[in-house]
Amino acid sequence: MAIAASAHGKPRLGGYPLTVPTDDLTALLCRSILQADDAPRVFHRRWHRNQADGALPLACAYCQAPLDIRNPGQVWIDYLVPLQLGGPAVDENRVFSCPSCARSKAHKDLVSWKPFHRLGDETTRLALLAQRRQVLAIARNHLPPTRANAPLASVLRELEKRWKHPRFTVYAVHGKHRAYIGWTQRNGASSALGLAAALLRFGCKAVQLSTGSVVLYELDPGTFLEAVWFLIDHHALVQNLPIPSLETVALDPRNWQHHWPQHFEHLSDLRRRRRRLTGNNALTRGTRANAKMRFFKHGILPSPAHLVEPEAPTAAPHKPRQPSTAKQAVAKRERYQRLAKKARTEAYLAARASLDAFKESVRQGRAPVPSAQDMDAMEREVLALLR
Numbered sequence: 037m038a039i040a041a042s043a044h045g046k047p048r049l050g051g052y053p054l055t056v057p058t059d060d061l062t063a064l065l066c067r068s069i070l071q072a073d074d075a076p077r078v079f080h081r082r083w084h085r086n087q088a089d090g091a092l093p094l095a096c097a098y099c100q101a102p103l104d105i106r107n108p109g110q111v112w113i114d115y116l117v118p119l120q121l122g123g124p125a126v127d128e129n130r131v132f133s134c135p136s137c138a139r140s141k142a143h144k145d146l147v148s149w150k151p152f153h154r155l156g157d158e159t160t161r162l163a164l165l166a167q168r169r170q171v172l173a174i175a176r177n178h179l180p181p182t183r184a185n186a187p188l189a190s191v192l193r194e195l196e197k198r199w200k201h202p203r204f205t206v207y208a209v210h211g212k213h214r215a216y217i218g219w220t221q222r223n224g225a226s227s228a229l230g231l232a233a234a235l236l237r238f239g240c241k242a243v244q245l246s247t248g249s250v251v252l253y254e255l256d257p258g259t260f261l262e263a264v265w266f267l268i269d270h271h272a273l274v275q276n277l278p279i280p281s282l283e284t285v286a287l288d289p290r291n292w293q294h295h296w297p298q299h300f301e302h303l304s305d306l307r308r309r310r311r312r313l314t315g316n317n318a319l320t321r322g323t324r325a326n327a328k329m330r331f332f333k334h335g336i337l338p339s340p341a342h343l344v345e346p347e348a349p350t351a352a353p354h355k356p357r358q359p360s361t362a363k364q365a366v367a368k369r370e371r372y373q374r375l376a377k378k379a380r381t382e383a384y385l386a387a388r389a390s391l392d393a394f395k396e397s398v399r400q401g402r403a404p405v406p407s408a409q410d411m412d413a414m415e416r417e418v419l420a421l422l423r
Contacts, residue, residue: 061281065216066250068277069207073120073220097131097164098141099155112138116146116168120222121203122176122273122299129171131164148202148225172199176299177306178268179292184309191307201271204228208264208274208296212283215260217242217267218252232267239263257285261293268296384421391418 094103094111103111114133117123120143133141141149146168152161172195180194204225209216217236219229233251236242240263242255255263264274276297288294300306359369391414397403406414 062245062252064279064281065209065218065252065277066246068279069218069220069250069252072207072275072277073205073222094132096134096137097160098133098137098152100157100160101134103132103134110135114138114141116164117171117175117203118143118145121145121205123171124174124176124301126171126174128167128174131167143222145202145204145225147200148204148228169196169199172203173303174301176273176301178274178299179295179309180306181292182307182309186307188303188307191303195306198269198271202228203271203273204232205273205275206232206267207277208260209277209279209282210260210285211257212285213257215255215257216245216252216277217255217260217263218246218250218277220250228270228272231270232272235266236263239266261296264296265293273299380421384418387418387421391415 094105095101096103097114105111112133112135113130114137115123115125115129116131117129119125123129137151137155140151146152146164152164155161173192177195177198180191182190182194202225204219206217206219208218217232219232221229229251233244233253236253236255237244240255240259242253242263244252245254246252268274274296285294300311305311359365394403394414398405
């Protein structure tokens with residue numbers, strides 16, 4: 037977004053005054069934070085029309101004031117978890133609101149908006165808090181301190197410790213020589229931002245570089261990870277701020293705290309501590325399993341981009357659980373291994389027969405001729421079934 041000058045000569049960005057020092061690096065960081073924190077534009081006219089048709093008469097979700105759908109200026113659509121705080125642009129996150137409540141709440145989290153605790157009745161507030169919890173489960177979240185493939189209840193228990201706090205967004209740069217953490221005042225979570233400022237100033241001996249529309253701190257790289265994960269545990273959404281001119285610390289895959297820039301939008305991904313495979317091919321849906329299934333059933337050649345190995349789980353703070361040495365548990369594992377080996381052998385024989393039939397179809401001209409690279413990839417996929 038371009039930076040424009042106001043009528044008084046002060047630079048502005050997205051309608052907010054850019055009150056930053058004249059230091060080049062500090063000004064660059066402040067401008068980058070303002071640009072990253074700018075609200076994305078989302079259109080939801082269809083949702084507005086569908087919900088209005090099925091929910092007459094309308095009322096504000098917060099103060100329960102009646103809304104007139106015939107007056108578009110009176111009916112606003114608000115997000116329980118704002119998009120700037122990592123909230124998803126889904127129907128579960130949208131509610132009807134009156135202009136007064138929408139302007140007052142703005143980009144704040146529901147629990148950090150003070151009028152929420154006195155508006156409406158207790159039943160309405162509890163329903164909105166339950167809806168907020170459902171939205172946070174599909175919003176962007178950081179890794180919890182659990183092992184890979186931990187029970188879902190354990191993952192939710194750790195996440196709910198964070199969700200009870202108001203969510204706020206901070207931006208961070210883990211430089212090799214100096215680290216930086218900053219935020220804007222748009223979120224309005226004064227208690228959470230005050231706690232973050234106290235931690236950085238007194239716990240990490242950080243130096244405050246700017247105030248006003250952007251608050252920016254400089255701290256030692258040795259205390260950066262501790263500070264970032266303290267903020268995450270208090271429900272901060274920490275976003276990496278790419279600054280090409282700064283040399284950043286290299287990622288250590290063995291240290292789970294180095295994965296602070298990663299956000300996960302699915303509880304299953306948080307539980308497995310790795311992202312699901314994605315792709316732009318609707319036939320394969322971006323997964324190796326679907327790609328192989330369509331090839332073996334229908335002879336559709338998968339793209340090499342969908343044959344990549346899934347990424348390894350992110351490092352965890354706890355070691356994996358050791359298998360039991362009890363006689364019954366050992367027998368159960370051996371029985372499972374025999375069944376798995378039998379299933380792999382059957383899958384290999386079926387895949388080999390399907391591949392041989394495909395080759396015969398190519399020789400007879402009834403199937404397109406694949407390239408040598410595709411044929412080699414298919415051979416390797418068949419052999420991989422025996423592993």
